Amino acid sequence: MAKDLDGVPIDLLINNAGILEPGLFATATKEHFMRHFEINSLGPFLTTRALHDNLKLAADAHGLAIVASVTSILGSIKVNLDGAFAPLKKVYYDNHKLPNGEMYGYRASKSALNMIHANMAMDLKTRSPLSCCSRATSRPT
Template sequence: MSDVNIRTVLVTGSNRGIGYEFVQQFLNSQNPPQKIFATCRDPGAQQSQELKNLSEKHSNVVVIQLDTTNPASVNASVKEVEKHLNGQGLDLLINNAGILNHNSLETQTAEDMMHVYNVNVVGPMLTTQAALNILSRCHMEGYKQDGIISIAIHPGWVQTDMGGEKAPITKQTSVSGMMKIIYSLSHQHSGTFIDWEGKTIPW
């Protein structure tokens, strides 16, 4: 039996790719969250326009600026989220923001490698640490016995700007699979690594 009741969700990297698809599928779910916090590094950029249009059509979509590698930006975004939560607590955090560079061994630089590490590793850590307080409120209200569920999901090789056109999985298929996993989670899944089809991946 699932322990998940998603009233509020925050998705990083929501202006395109898998993050944007998550926002769309949450909106189209049978019981959409009351608040969908869709974060991105630059809400004013052209590549964020579709997300802004979506938020104008749906009052439960709140677009928030968030640079996951910048501690000040992370803390500011959490404070902004708290204003909308009114003490309710955040039910779900999806650390989706990530980058990939296609440099060869000959052209790769230390700066490039550190940037990828900061976005893909340090960024999720900073975001989770900053959000832990509002996640803990949810824990206190509804998860006293079970605790906060934390898992890693492999989305597969997906047709996005990062995955490229040759990827065999569409954004819709990948996110649909991950949504099924999220809505079926229980405390026993905590600490596991699962792919988008629900198969456990050894750590």
């Protein structure tokens, strides 16, 4: 993909690919976790890195390029521990017939994505005028 876009400025990159496969404490496997991490966490990182030169071209030309990744409130440790998650319980659990605590791989991978984006925002702002942001949504991603 990066070869096909060589020299093409990219103003906005939206990383939107993701999977959600239920995983119970008793049954979640290494493969379950790795599949979620590869797609939900590493995919956006590797895509952003592969297109960094294109984003930098746009940032140099227009003053800014934006990288956004669709994440989930389920990836927020604070929201899930302090009870702020309660209003969204129906959206995630009641509508999908999932008890609280399921989705180990999904939740961990979205938490990792949030940290990857925070790290990219700190790292890339010192090297190029890129803005990295994650979008938590109240809908399953």
